[in-house]
Amino acid sequence: MFRKRILQIAQLSSVGVAGYYVGQYKGKANENESIVVHGKAVKNMPGLPIFGTVSAAAPYTDSGAPKDRVSQIMKYGFPSLDNVRSYDDFVLSYDRRNRVPNWVFEHLTKAHVAKNDQVDRSKCDFHPDESIHPFFRSQNSDYKGSGFDRGHMAAAGNHRLAQKHVEQTFFLTNMAPQVGEGFNRHAWNKLEKHVRKLTKVYDNVYCCTGPLYLPRREADGKSYVRYQVIGANTVAVPTHFYKVVVCEGPGGALDMEAYVMPNQKIPDETPVSSFMVPPETIERAAGLLFFDKVHRSKLHTINGKKV
DNA sequence: TTTAGTGT
Numbered sequence: 001m002f003r004k005r006i007l008q009i010a011q012l013s014s015v016g017v018a019g020y021y022v023g024q025y026k027g028k029a030n031e032n033e034s035i036v037v038h039g040k041a042v043k044n045m046p047g048l049p050i051f052g053t054v055s056a057a058a059p060y061t062d063s064g065a066p067k068d069r070v071s072q073i074m075k076y077g078f079p080s081l082d083n084v085r086s087y088d089d090f091v092l093s094y095d096r097r098n099r100v101p102n103w104v105f106e107h108l109t110k111a112h113v114a115k116n117d118q119v120d121r122s123k124c125d126f127h128p129d130e131s132i133h134p135f136f137r138s139q140n141s142d143y144k145g146s147g148f149d150r151g152h153m154a155a156a157g158n159h160r161l162a163q164k165h166v167e168q169t170f171f172l173t174n175m176a177p178q179v180g181e182g183f184n185r186h187a188w189n190k191l192e193k194h195v196r197k198l199t200k201v202y203d204n205v206y207c208c209t210g211p212l213y214l215p216r217r218e219a220d221g222k223s224y225v226r227y228q229v230i231g232a233n234t235v236a237v238p239t240h241f242y243k244v245v246v247c248e249g250p251g252g253a254l255d256m257e258a259y260v261m262p263n264q265k266i267p268d269e270t271p272v273s274s275f276m277v278p279p280e281t282i283e284r285a286a287g288l289l290f291f292d293k294v295h296r297s298k299l300h301t302i303n304g305k306k307v
Numbered sequence: 308t309t310t311a312g313t314g315t
Contacts, residue, residue: 121309144312149310149311151311155309156310157308157310180310180312184310185309189308
């Protein structure tokens, strides 16, 4: 059934994701499995930042090496630490290589998405984010004439509590090139509205959004990841976008939904639900773990199905 | 309604 959904997406996008995931989505979430870190078995506990930058940067002393060895090796600086940026109403990780976000995180409630006459989207302008090094910063000129929209990852309509909040969603750090007609302005917008509507049912909605670069089988039978880049700063045009949401009901019950949509014109009648995929699929493709602190067994449903 | 780009 999941495979069928992926196939639908693959057909829609002519992107061969199907073979990529077959037999894999059941493989995750074995919480009792031990993981070897620094030659020691470590229990795979949700929320333990085994793979995080923090642990990579922390000195490891069990080998008898000098405590400050890491700081000696890295004397002149780490090439990157996660490039996380926190704004007033959303948080993102910026992909300096592709000049688009890795992921953007939002917390939505009824109040955050409610209509607010004090907030005017039309007063907002797209701005380059000066906190990003100029080598990696995307500019409005990169998008101009490209044929692609500056597509919000954290949607402007999700941040209506204050004018300042909606304005911050217009930083180019929150943008990725999206097909406008039939995608950003239609199918993707429909998905964003669906997520906003979840706040009518749930007290809290946690939403993670980002790009994907999925491999596709080409004429020679081999798979390649191929994507366009635009502008002087070679901003990557993702092949797909994902959205993973966790919804918290009144009793603390958790439901998860996960979507992947191809960055292309999508027929208007296509239901949002046809883009549902197992969250593991996105995690494997993106190299990210979503809602790692939530034990998957605490989830009542994933994509509307009992776990 | 919300998502934007282009032309003025």
